[in-house]
Amino acid sequence: MEDKYHHGNLRQALIDHGIRIINEEGEQSLSLRKVAAACGVSHSAPYAHFKDKEELLSAIKASVTERFTEYLYRSVDEVKDESAEKAIVAMGRSYVKFFLEHPDYYQFLFYNQKITVHLTAGEIHEEDYPPYLLLKELFFRYLGEKGIALSDEEKEIELIKIWSTVQGIASIACMENVKTTKPWEDYLDKLIH
């Protein structure tokens, strides 16, 4: 750092301060100039690392997605000695909890149509979206433990149903204008019918 002309690691600093600002002040109030100032560089410095604001947001989004994925894996790991059903519920709870702990991340991750996640490279299909992979793995383990046999099609339908339920509950829990009468945790207990 210090007072060098070259920052040293501006790219990562921009991402980190960007995440902090989004979480503290909301996405709306994140500006390139503000992030630059937070990193102690001039207002145009970010353009050496990102084509435009969109590209910085995309990088921030990828970074948040990584943290989200780690968060899910950690929660599942904590109950790794118990049943797959417990693990799925644990994952669902963490899924929602993550966004309640970081209220601005939900909108940021899922609802910037102009931003596409680039975890590695290219578009993300369900098949290589890490949270989905985790759920898939757990669900297959669940089917094994229960001795349930399903066709591939039935499996996918069930998977999408579970995933979308969790996603939907997170969505509802994050909506400030819609309140459920029961705490959201209650809706996750019977995630698998």
Place this chain on the structure above:
Amino acid sequence: MEDKYHHGNLRQALIDHGIRIINEEGEQSLSLRKVAAACGVSHSAPYAHFKDKEELLSAIKASVTERFTEYLYRSVDEVKDESAEKAIVAMGRSYVKFFLEHPDYYQFLFYNQKITVHLTAGEIHEEDYPPYLLLKELFFRYLGEKGIALSDEEKEIELIKIWSTVQGIASIACMENVKTTKPWEDYLDKLIH
């Protein structure tokens, strides 16, 4: 209209052009000045009707929510002679279809944390959120038709599960970066287990 100093119905014109712009160019590119220009009025004119940009967006949001609700009711009405289960599926399909037809509305309706819907006045609780009321009505009819008896708690849990599943599927269907292998309609067929 004409060349009068007083527009006549500027408030509604701002809302209508606002909706059009959001749907044509996306929410990001909606500015107060642009809407004002579209209405043929000076850049500060909107301030006679809305405190700030947020308040205009809030009015637009309420207007879109109304259209959304109407859209759902219409689709349910089209199958009013069939079973409640069919109606629920029809509603689910329309729920998703509405946002696929108006790609910018999804983010706009659900993910502007700073905007709260004011359909009549005050916050919206699940209890008086019209789409939820519709689903509730259909679900109770479904239970009657099937002769299923549930406790109030069980009823609510099932309702939230159905609602969040539909919401989640809409969410997934609207995500450009996540693609399912099957068309989203397939995941709605077995909405009720």
Place this chain on the structure above:
DNA sequence: TGTTAATCTTGACACTGTCAAGTTTGTTGT
């Protein structure tokens, strides 16, 4: 008909994203 309040305009301000041009520094080839 005169007063008042609502509606709209004009002008200004700070802030935004972006670009062009110039400056500093690390790297690389000889």
Place this chain on the structure above:
DNA sequence: ACAACAAACTTGACAGTGTCAAGATTAACA
């Protein structure tokens, strides 16, 4: 060691933004 080059960063400018204050126009009403 040194020149050449490319990457990283600065400075300055531009159009567009939300918002406010002050003034102009008009409708409504006493």
